[in-house]
Amino acid sequence: MTDKPLVPDFGDDNTERKMCFIASKGTLDMAYPSLVMANAALMEGIETHIFFTFWGLDMVTKKHMSDLQFTWMGNTAMHPPGGRFHMPQAMAxxxxxxxxxxxMMKKQISDLDVPEIPEFIEMIEAAGGQLWACKMSVDMMGYEKDDLADEVIDIITATEFIEVSQGAQIIFT
Amino acid sequence: MPTTTIAGTEVQVDDEGFMTEYDEWNEDIANELASNIGIELSDAHWPILSFLREDYKEQGETPMLRRVANVGGVPTKQLFQLFPKKPAKKMSYIAGVPKPHGCV
Incomplete structure (x- = not known):
């Protein structure tokens, strides 16, 4: 034993890491990967951005964010939770x-004490996450800034996203 | 298990330095754990540490940040101010409970 106490290394000096998530899907199951990882990155003190594009924009659109859907149409791996048998596509x-x-999926997620999308977005913003909406997607859908969740900082072009994400690890979901 | 000396007391810790014996914790130790990581405990910190300890005792696991915010009633933003950069890990270190293990 030494005189110096054993103190965990919280890596506070390691500030160069930066992560950007691109959220491109609007289904309930595909909304979570970027949110869970972005939240984890923020808990680790990492500068974190999420860029919402195409259907991923639904995750931060007031009209849709509470109502994302999960369908197993096209998900050929579909089986019941914990179940062994695959569910026929024809039923989907x-x-x-x-x-x-x-x-069912919402219940499973809430059983794990994981928030629904609107609360998750709020939480990520409160933790310092920076949320951006894709201009082309906003224009395609005919939205204005007011149609988007308040947590969205701004509507930015692809070029501006490339600027924002300079030096970041970029993860496409 | 390694031990380390905090506030003049020998306490058991894991390989990283998180305390492993719930009952070895006291307020003097908390003050020193906090100062080890550059935090000076204020009136705003103590209720959070108490919540973590009580919740850990009741639930058998360290609460995640969302639970501290929703059940403990301390807004996420404030948690980041009080325990900069890595609030979940830092507050559990000071409260003498294990690192939280959930994903969210």
Whole structure:
């Protein structure tokens, strides 16, 4: 034993790491990867940005953010939670299946004490995450800044995103 | 398990330096743990440390930041101000509870 106490290395001097997530999908299941990782990066003291583009813009659109859906149409790996048998694609298109799958997934997520999208966005902003909306997507959808969640800092072009993400690790989801 | 001396007391810690014995913690130790990582404890810090310790005792695991904010009632922004950069890890270090293990 030495006189100097054993102190964890919180890596405070290591400030050069920076991460940018590109959120491009608007389904419930694909909204979470960027949010969970961005949140984890913020907890580690890393400068973190998320760029919402194409359907990913729904994650920060007031009209849609509370109502993202999960469908297993096209998800050929689909099986019930913990289940062994795959669920036939032909069933995925039946009326009510998307609503049912969405309800089930939301319950599983909330059972893990993971917030729904609007609260998650709020939390990430409060933790210092910087949220950006893609200009081309905003124009395509005919939105104004007011249609977007208040946490979104600005609507930026692809070029501006490349500037924002200078020196960052970029993760496309 | 290694031990280290905090505030004149020998305490058990893990390989990183997080305390492993819940009952070895006291306020003097907390003050020194905080100063080890450059934090001076104020009136705003103590209720958070108490919440962490009580919640850990009840739930058997260290609360994640969201729980500290929602159940403990301290806004996320304030947690980042009080425990800069890595609030979840830093507050658990000072509160003498394990590092949180959840994803969110």
């Amino acid at each position: 298109g039946l009326p009510g299946m998307t609503a049912m799958a969405t309800r």
